[in-house]
Amino acid sequence: xxxxxxxxxxxxxxxxxxxxxxxxxxxxxxxxxxxxxxxxxxxxxxxxxxxxxxxxxxxxxxxxxxxxxxxxxxxxxxxxxxxxxxxxxxxxxxxxxxxxxxxxxxxxxxxxxxxxxxxxxxxxxxxxxxxxxxxxxxxxxxxxxxxxxxxxxxxxxxxxxxxxxxxxxxxxxxxxxxxxxxxxxxxxxxxxxxxxxxxxxxxxxxxxxxxxxxxxxxxxxxxxxxxxxxxxxxxxxxxxxxxxxxxxxxxxxxxxxxxxxxxxxxxxxxxxxxxxxxxxxxxxxxxxxxxxxxxxxxxxxxxxxxxxxxxxxxxxxxxxxxxxxxxxxxxxxxxxxxxxxxxxxxxxxxxxxxxxxxxxxxxxxxxxxxxxxxxxxxxxxxxxxxxxxxxxxxxxxxxxxxxxxxxxxxxxxxxxxxxxxxxxxxxxxxxxxxxxxxxxxxxxxxxxxxxxxxxxxxxxxxxxxxx
Numbered sequence: 001x002x003x004x005x006x007x008x009x010x011x012x013x014x015x016x017x018x019x020x021x022x023x024x025x026x027x028x029x030x031x032x033x034x035x036x037x038x039x040x041x042x043x044x045x046x047x048x049x050x051x052x053x054x055x056x057x058x059x060x061x062x063x064x065x066x067x068x069x070x071x072x073x074x075x076x077x078x079x080x081x082x083x084x085x086x087x088x089x090x091x092x093x094x095x096x097x098x099x100x101x102x103x104x105x106x107x108x109x110x111x112x113x114x115x116x117x118x119x120x121x122x123x124x125x126x127x128x129x130x131x132x133x134x135x136x137x138x139x140x141x142x143x144x145x146x147x148x149x150x151x152x153x154x155x156x157x158x159x160x161x162x163x164x165x166x167x168x169x170x171x172x173x174x175x176x177x178x179x180x181x182x183x184x185x186x187x188x189x190x191x192x193x194x195x196x197x198x199x200x201x202x203x204x205x206x207x208x209x210x211x212x213x214x215x216x217x218x219x220x221x222x223x224x225x226x227x228x229x230x231x232x233x234x235x236x237x238x239x240x241x242x243x244x245x246x247x248x249x250x251x252x253x254x255x256x257x258x259x260x261x262x263x264x265x266x267x268x269x270x271x272x273x274x275x276x277x278x279x280x281x282x283x284x285x286x287x288x289x290x291x292x293x294x295x296x297x298x299x300x301x302x303x304x305x306x307x308x309x310x311x312x313x314x315x316x317x318x319x320x321x322x323x324x325x326x327x328x329x330x331x332x333x334x335x336x337x338x339x340x341x342x343x344x345x346x347x348x349x350x351x352x353x354x355x356x357x358x359x360x361x362x363x364x365x366x367x368x369x370x371x372x373x374x375x376x377x378x379x380x381x382x383x384x385x386x387x388x389x390x391x392x393x394x395x396x397x398x399x400x401x402x403x404x405x406x407x408x409x410x411x412x413x414x415x416x417x418x419x420x421x422x423x424x425x426x427x428x429x430x431x432x433x434x435x436x437x438x439x440x441x442x443x444x445x446x447x448x449x450x451x452x453x454x455x456x457x458x459x460x461x462x463x464x465x466x467x
Contacts, residue, residue, distance in 0.1 A: 003187065003190075004180075004183050004184060004187055007179075007183050008176065008179045008180055008183055011175070011179045012172055012175065012176055012179070015171070015172060015175050016168070016172060019164075019168040019171060019172070020168070023161065023164035023165070023168060026160065026164065027157055027160055027161050027164070030156065030157055030160055031153060031157045034152075034153040034156060034157070035132065035150075035153060038121070038132045038148050038150070038153060039121040039132060039134075041148060042121050042132060042133070042134045042146050042147070042148055043121065043134060045078055045080075045146045046119075046134050046136055046144075046146050049080070049136075049138070049144055049146065050136065050138070077148060077149065077152075078092075078146060078147070078148060079091070079092070079105065079131070079145075079146070079147040079148070079149070080092040080144065080145065080146055080147075081105050081106050081144070081145040081147075082138075082142055082143070082144050082145075083106050083142065083143040083144075083145075084140075084141065084142055085140065085141030085142065089106060091105075104126050104127060105124060105126050105131065105133065105145055105147055106135070106143065106145050108124060108125075108126045109124060109133065109135060109145070112135065112143070115135050116135050116136060116137050116143070119134070119136060120134070121133065121134045122134075123150070124147070129149055129150075129151070130149070130150040130151075130154070131147040131148065131149055131150060132147065132148050132149075132150055133145060133146070133147040134146050134147075186218070187218075189209070189211060189218035189219065189221070189222050190218065192209050192210055192211075192222070193209050193221070193222065193225060196208065196209045196225075196229075200229065205229075205232070205233045205236060206233065207229075208226045208229060208230075209222040209225050209226055209229075210222070211223055211226070245413075248413075248414075249413060249414075252413065252414035252431070253298075253302060253414070256298055256414065256431075257295060257298065260291035260292070260294050260295045260298075261291075261295070263287065263288075263291045264288050264291045264292060264295075267284045267285075267287055267288045268288065270284065271284060271285075298432070301432040301433075301436060302432070304360075304436060305413070305432065305435060305436060305439060314353070314354040314357060314443055314444070315354050315356075316352050316353060316354060317352070317353075317354075317355070318350055318351075318352060318467070319350070319351050319352070319353050319354075319355045319358060320348055320349065320350060321349045321350070321351045321353075321358065321383060321391060321393070321464075322345040322346055322347065322348050322349040322383055323348075324355065324358055324359055324362060325343065325345050325362055325381055325383050325393070326343060326345060327359070328359060328362040328363050328366055328381075329341055329343045329366070329381055331363070331366075332363075332366040332367075332369075332370065335370065336370055336375070338375060338376055339369075339370070339375065339376060339377065339378070339379065340376070340378040340379070341378075341379050341380075341381070342378070342379070342380040342381070343380075343381050344380065344381070344382040344383070345381070345382070345383040346383065346384065346385075349383055349384075349385070349391060350467050351391050351464050351467050352467045353444050353464065354440075354444075357440045357443070357444075358440070358444075360436065360440065361436070361437050361440050361441065361462070362381075362393070362395075364433040364434070364436055364437050365395040365437060365460055366379075366381070366395065367433060368395075368433055368434060368460075369395065369397045369399070372399065373397050373398075373399030373400070373457075374399065374400075377397055377398055377399045377457075378397070378398045379395065379396065379397040379398070380394075380395075380396045380397075381393075381394070381395050381396075382394045382396075385466075386463075388466070389466030390446075390463050390464065390465060390466050391463070391464040391465075391466065392461060392462070392463055392464075393461070393462040393464070394459060394460070394461050394462075395459070395460045396457060396458070396459045396460075397457045397458055398456070398457040399457045399458065400455075400457070401452035401453070401454065401455065401456060401457050401458050402450075402452045402458055407450055407451075407452050410434050410450050411434050411435055411437070411438040411448070411450070412431075412435065413431065413432060413435040414431040414432065414435075415431050434450075434460075437460075437462075441462055441463075441464070444464055444465070445464075445465050446462060446463050446464040446465060447462075447463050448460065448461070448462050448463070449461050
């Protein structure tokens, strides 16, 4: 049974209970009201007999037969029974359709003396007919009974119950049809959610649940699901990109390690087979040492990037970035004294960071200038504080710069421009230096950008948050 059917049946059962309760209450109230009116009429008739009809009933009625006495009184639905002291009973039934009871009502009254003393109306069943009865005592030892049949009350109540039953059936039918359509419309978002979930399970991660702007529960559920689906799609896309980067990383690392390993294996084979003459042994060993040093550097860079990817906490402390920049510039000048290097830093510039990581960042930037620009190309290192308090570090060279395609991928791992791939001159890098720069700066909560106007060299700008 679907949720729609269960809800509709529940609503109909609840509506039926409410209608039944209301109908029962109204029928009971009407019956009570009509019974009270009957009691009032009985008490009025009893009072009339007590005050005005005593002489008539005590003198005339005994002289007349029951039929004659019945014709004397005005036709009415009242039934009056008089029991004289000698036990003779006279019945007066004003309603000609009411058969003479022959004193059966008085005879059927239980505990007559208590009823006379109470003087309150009560219900009596005689000959299959229900009466509302009041009994009393008249002078001369006469016991009187005044009764009204309850058939009109019961007929009115039965008609009300029948009318309510028909009305309840109509209301339930109309309510069932209305509930079916209203529940179908109200549960439509749930069907949309089901269809969306099925589509997503089939691979359509861009599918969303349509919803309106109202604040109903289904609209809020649809909005929350759309937010969740967007996050799931983002997570899947991030995982896909991560897997793609991992595959590319493994492929690039394998490629980078294959060349030095091939060289080392070749030189070792040559040495073992005695192909290298004694005069060339030192040169072969030097080449093996160079290739192993290159592989060691590459592995160290890979491990460092892996640690950064794992978001391991850095050893943060207060650092004078100006002193680090000056030291890195001095190291670069010692390696390449012929290159004009301008250093524009304040006497002191405090930041919060990992000093070793920041030294590697500046060293990689200056090494990038040394590797990818012709010897003697001027370069400038500047450090300053922006208006918002952030620290800005710029490394600018006046070399040939980069093409737009190379500039977009400068921070990708193992990416090298066409010039960088030229290893004949021994100037090509591993393609990890700028990746390490971007990763370290991101770990410090900063950002890095690279610009290269045509013919104006390359500018790398680093922004670190204010301490």
